[in-house]
Amino acid sequence: MNATPALDVHRIRQDFPILQREVRPGVPLVYLDSTATSQKPRQVIEAMSRYYETTNANVHRGIYALSEQATEAYEDARKKVKAFINAASWREIVFTRNTTESINLVAQSWGRSRLGPDDAVVITEMEHHSNIVPWQLLREQTGVRLLVVPVLDDGTLDMDVYDRLLRTEPVRLVAVTHMSNVLGTINPLGEMVSKAHAAGALVLADAAQSMPHLPVDVQALDVDFLAFSGHKMLGPTGIGVLYARRSLLEAMPPYQGGGDMIRRVRLSGSEWNELPYKFEAGTPAIAEGIGLGAAVDYLTIVGMDAIHAYEQQITAYALERLAEVPGLRVYGPDAARKGGVAAFTLDRLHPHDVAQMLDVEGVAVRAGHHCAMPLHERFGIPATTRASFYLYNTFDEVDALIRALYRVMQVFTV
Ligand code: 7TS
Secondary structure: OOOOOOOOHHHHHHOOHHHHOEEEOOEEOEEOOOOOOOOOOHHHHHHHHHHHHHHOOOOOOOOOHHHHHHHHHHHHHHHHHHHHHOOOOHHHEEEEOOHHHHHHHHHHHHHHHHOOOOOEEEEEOOOOHHHOHHHHHHHHHHOOEEEEEOEOOOOOEOHHHHHHHHHHOOEEEEEEEOEOOOOOEEOOHHHHHHHHHHOOOEEEEEOOOOOOOOOOOHHHHOOOEEEEEHHHOOOOOOOEEEEEOHHHHHHOOOOOOOOOOEEEEEOOEEEEOOOOHHHOOOOOOHHHHHHHHHHHHHHHHHOHHHHHHHHHHHHHHHHHHHHOOOOEEEEOOOHHHEOOEEEEEEOOEOHHHHHHHHHHOOEEOEEEOOOOHHHHHHOOOOOEEEEEOOOOOOHHHHHHHHHHHHHHHHHHHO
């Protein structure tokens, strides 16, 4: 028996003001681009407005009540994130701007102080540019080697190559996406971590796509670093998270210097603040942190198991309907092994034309390389059209996508 409670999608939709709007008069919005950024529920928008209307002050500074309340609200959000990912301590939750900044922090602080030409970092062919380019920059700075796990035709990682690299190369870090933003592939992160640890390597997981859609438990996964963005998980832009094991953070040098990250500054030298503030220079994104806390509350009440189960159902339905469309090819594994993403090509039609025509019908999808150019190159295509699903999407919206695709084909074959 499946004990997971079903989602009441129609009730959930009532919480998202933007989903009530029409793109043009008479054309309702069908938002299928949550992989790029999710929509925000009223609870998140209101938490941020309430902060500005009632509590706005700088944090960690004031002696006065307002600043103390602002600090409490902001630090409360950090504790919510800690509980959401089951970190051992709130001191392991570093607030950043987004996934990209979290990964750059690890590369520039941990990587730059520890890696050299005799070391290797392993990435994969399915990474977002934000988990490729920081390591290329690090390679230019330190001479560290960058090794790549290929993607198989079915959109999964070549685990034989992964095993071989760990066996034969001086791998110090594996930087891998938990879930692909194009193929939707959910990688076997727990297994990859235990293999990496056995070989003496650490693991950084890019959880930009998994955190919004799957239950993620950093202690169960035993992962060393984990990066994600607030804006893809119902929260605002401008706030992201780096989780790292406390012992690693303790040993790492600061990433940026400035206010808040110091304990004492003398002109001859400075001492660093305690965790996590050592990595949070300058006035942080206070309202955004509070908004992320509200998003975490929202996801927790709905339940990550329920969200994941619903997304598997709607994705299976979408893949089934897309398979009916002549000349359409979806990339990535079957619904059981992927999250709510369907990136596809249509014979003889350019993905940008497809996305533009879908927009006429009110269907918002993204077209392009989705910041994963090496992955598109691997499949020999310059671009895909990508539809993605979240807890507020309905089966009717999948039908609207399919109807719109048939109209696109009619227009282009006349
Ligand atoms: N990693 C993955 C797997 C992603 O999907 C993205 C964003 C990022 C990192 C970077 O996140 P950011 O918040 O730092 O920008 N992915 C997408 C996308 O697929 N379409 O737009 C952004």
